[in-house]
Amino acid sequence: MSKQLHLSDKTGEYTLEFSRRSIEQMERGGFVAAHIVEKPMTVLPTLFAGTFLKNHRKVKREVIDDIFSRLKNKQELISRLAEMYNEPIEALLDEPEEDEGNATWEASW
Secondary structure (H helix, E strand, O other): OOOOEEEEEOOEEEEEOOOHHHHHHHHHOOOOHHHHOOOHHHHHHHHHHHOOOOOOOOOOHHHHHHHHHHOOOHHHHHHHHHHHHHHHHHHHHOOOOOOOOOOOOOOOO
């Protein structure tokens, strides 16, 4: 099970998380996590908004931005979001648990 944040707000209850699919969608939309230092005004709210893609796709960006503006302890939140974002990426690179039936590859140079 992926890491989740549970958020309660006057607009509703939300279960926020990332999946491979939601991260792919963010990347196709131009999100680059490495730009967090260079473009924090763009990247940090977009990282937060990305957590809505898996379970709350229909929530409008204006609502998400409003929620983000009213959140307390944003530094801790960003730290947790970074952990959540990295989890599907780490899973993508994990080695298979079993050796039977796995694909193989080799270099020819």
